[in-house]
Amino acid sequence: MSLSIRWKLIGSYVGLALLVIAVLGLLLAAILNRSFEISEQQALEQNATVVARQASLLWQQQPDLSRLRALLENYGALSQARLTILDRYQRPLIDVRPTDRYWASVGSDDEANARLYYYYVAELQSGPPILRFSPQHPGESAGVWVYVRHSPLVSGFFFLEDSAAPAPQAGTGAATSSPSPAVSPLEVTVPIPGPQGPLGYVRISEMASYRPQILANVRQAFLLASLVAVALAVGVGLTMGRRLSAPLRVLTTTAERMAEGDLTARAPVRQSDEIGTLAVRFNEMAARLQESFQALAADRDQLRRFVADVSHELRTPIAALSTFIELLRTADDDPAARAEFLAESAAQVDRLDRLTVNLLELSRLDAGLLPMNLAPEDVADLLQRTRGRWAPRAAQRQVVLQLALPGEPLRVRCDRLRLEQVLDNLVGNAVKFVGQGGTVTIGAAACGAPTGTVTGTDSAAGVVEFWVQDNGPGIAPEDLPHIFERFYRGRHAGQSDGSGLGLAIVRAILAAHGSSIEAQSEPGQGSKFTFSLPTAEA
Known part of the structure; x- marks a missing residue:
């Protein structure tokens, strides 16, 4: 089962959020761990140095072990670490392990009944008050003693009060259960300075460390942050997924409508981002597809009409040939009738030949299979040769054939054979329809702007305008838009034996040259056909 874009987006957001939080959490934990480790190392070194200096005052000829123990117990209580005194050979002399329960008192230097560690503290420090620590009950010593316990959450102590605690003379207190701090794996050993070198060594280790607890709290905070980030990522993913998938669903619906045959369906464009661009391109594709189907439908209709027209055009000469063949069978005793029927049959065969040749040539032009051999040709020579070919026919019909040569x-660059075919079709139609005593003019002239459409030419290059004009009966206004269609015949079709393909071939040849043709006509005033070709370099 494939996931939708929305859920893929949500998954990517959640994965990215978790990845970022995991990387940040690991990085922060590593930074904090390293920072705590450096701080603990520095604290151990400083504490060891202070204890070593004070221990040197209690180490004259021989070490005062009782006072040294009191020194270690007090510093051990304050630093929550294990302190060890080593001799110069690094053999242990005193080893005090940390505990989180102590009796503490604040006293003055004049208290005569203070314990041994108080005397030694008084000798090393000046001025009351002095905080004194004892891991045992102080008994009958003077002063006010309070039972305290080291806090596992902060670097300090808190007072306890419980009837189950050992009762001191002045005040009561007891320990309550609380998690103990972790122990740092770091260890520092510094020498005890003496006049002739180290008297011994002080080692501090197993210092209470809050690093694991803080890192655990950081991990819990990042876990909560991960849950919040996942919730936010899901919310953002749902919102963004809906915004992204909604226009895609609209595009899908539009495509389904088009697949069902509705080519007018278009996707709404509501955004200016990539999805909006996709909708625009989709609509452009749909428009081109609709145009293509419309063109195919038009071509199909045109093909149907073409087949019908061809069938009609072929039926007429075939029917005539059939009739003449039947007549020939019954005209054995009449040589004149047989000759007439044979001549008419030959004329119908010629008509069929012209029709098939024209159809074949027109189909090749439409398919682009008829190559154009373009070359520079002299305009005056083209016009004069065209007049020479049609002068006998014009004289036979008593039509004046004039030339209007350029000055x-x-x-022009053209296919000479095809251009002569264009001129022959135009001049032939003019001579055929102008009537007895009419005038047909063939001309050409340089022109700055083209008549019709001339493609693939330099806009700075000139064009030559050709025209064939007559003063015949003209073309009816209702026929003029259709004269270039295949098999179209106007009101004078009954007077001609043409196939109705001549002007369609003219238009196709000029289209292959990148040009077009225009027809102007007024009933009773004659007609004028004009087309343009680009000039060729001399």
């Missing part, structure tokens, strides 16, 4: 030598 300067001009050359």
Whole structure:
């Protein structure tokens, strides 16, 4: 089962949040651990140095073990560490382990009944009050003693009060259960200075460390932060996933409508980001697809009409041939009738030949299979040769065929054979329809702006405008938009034996040259066909 984009986005957000928090947590834990380790190392070194200096005062010829023990007990109580006195050969002399329960008292220097460790503290420090520690009950000593316990959460002590605690003479107190701090694995050994070198050594180890507790608290905080981050990531992922998936669902719905045949369906464009760009491109694709289907439908309809027109055009000469063949079978005794029927049959065969040739040529032009052999050609020569080919026919029909040559030598780039075919079709139609006594003019002239459309030419290059004009009956306004369609015949179609493909071929040849043709006509005033070709370099 594949996940949707929304859930993939949520998963990526949650994974990213957890990864960031995990990296930050590990980094912070490493930094804190290293910082605590450096601080503990420095504290051990400083404490060991202070204890070594004070121990040197109690180490004259021989070490005063009782006072040294009192010194270690007091410093052990304050620093919550294990203190060891070593001789110069680093053999243990006194070893005091830390405990988290002590009796403490604040007294003055004039207290005569103070314990031994108080005397030694008084000798080393000046001025009351002095905080005294004892791991045992002080008994009958003077002063006020309070039972205290080391706090596992902060570096200090707190007072305890419980009837089960050992009762001192002045005040009561008892210990309550509390987790003990962890022990640092660090250890420091410094020499006890003497006049002739080290008297011994002081080693501090097993110092109470709050590093694990703090790191545990940090880990708990990051765990809670992870839960909060996951919740936020899910919320943000749902919101962003909805915003991202909603337009995609709209696109999917639009695509489904198009798949069902509704090519007018379009996706709404509500955003200007990548999804909005996708919707715009989708709509452009849908529009082109709709245009393609419309063009295919138009081509299909045109093909149907073309097949129908071809069938009609072929039916007429075939029917005529069938008739003439039947007549020939019954005209054995009439040579003149047989000759006439044979001549008419030959004419119908010629008509079929022209029709098939024109259809084949038009289909090749439409498919782009008829190559254009473009080359520079002289305009005046093209016009004169066209007039020479049609002069006999024009004279036979008593039509005046005139030339309007350009005032300067001009050359155009064209396929000479195809351009002569264009001119022959236009001049042939003019001579055919102008009527007896009419005039047909073939001309060309340089023109700055093209007539129709000329593609693939330099805008700075000139064009040559060709025209074929007559003063015949003209073309009816309702026929003029359709004269370039295949098999179209106007009101004068009954007077012609043409196939109705000539002007369609003219338009296809000019389209292959990157040009087009225009027709202008007024009933009773004649017609004018104009097209343009780009000039060629001399």
